[in-house]
Amino acid sequence: NAGVTQTPKFQVLKTGQSMTLQCAQDMNHNSMYWYRQDPGMGLRLIYYSASEGTTDKGEVPNGYNVSRLNKREFSLRLESAAPSQTSVYFCASSENRGLGGYTFGSGTRLTVV
């Protein structure tokens, strides 16, 4: 019963470096999401994928790109990391476009120095 798996759990990057955060779900969910969590700001949507083959921008997409590789996997890429991207990143999936609630991964804590 893995649910949503995120890798890595922790990462430290230097400004300007790139990296990809991986996310995979084994619940056959159609929709997947990437959020970032910052103190006092709740969770903010970066990108989402309503179904395999589609991706759309959320509230804070600048500096990020995503790929919905297949129904299971949804990756988030930082092309040139900035200190403002220091955050905890959560991937989530949903069966019926969010109406039943999301299943979240355990998060990736990213620090950009």
Added chain:
Amino acid sequence: GNSVTQMEGPVTLSEEAFLTINCTYTATGYPSLFWYVQYPGEGLQLLLKATKADDKGSNKGFEATYRKETTSFHLEKGSVQVSDSAVYFCALSDIQGAQKLVFGQGTRLTINP
């Protein structure tokens, strides 16, 4: 746009006290409403939900009622335990498009023995 406002924390209570965490929302139409809980170092877990006006969601002794007239979804528990210490997020499901979740800023709850 849609938004969720939660009471500011942190909230500190003694064990067996009564808990209320206020949540109000702004949305077009009739969104679904959710409470999520985040324990230290973990992702968010769905606590309860309500999909239409006057519905009451409940789980693990927590309850919340969807009040359309006051646009509220307050979380309550009659007798809290130390194990309830966590961050609680109120959220609504955008009824448009991919029905993305919009989160409040979170309320940190600490229960002292």
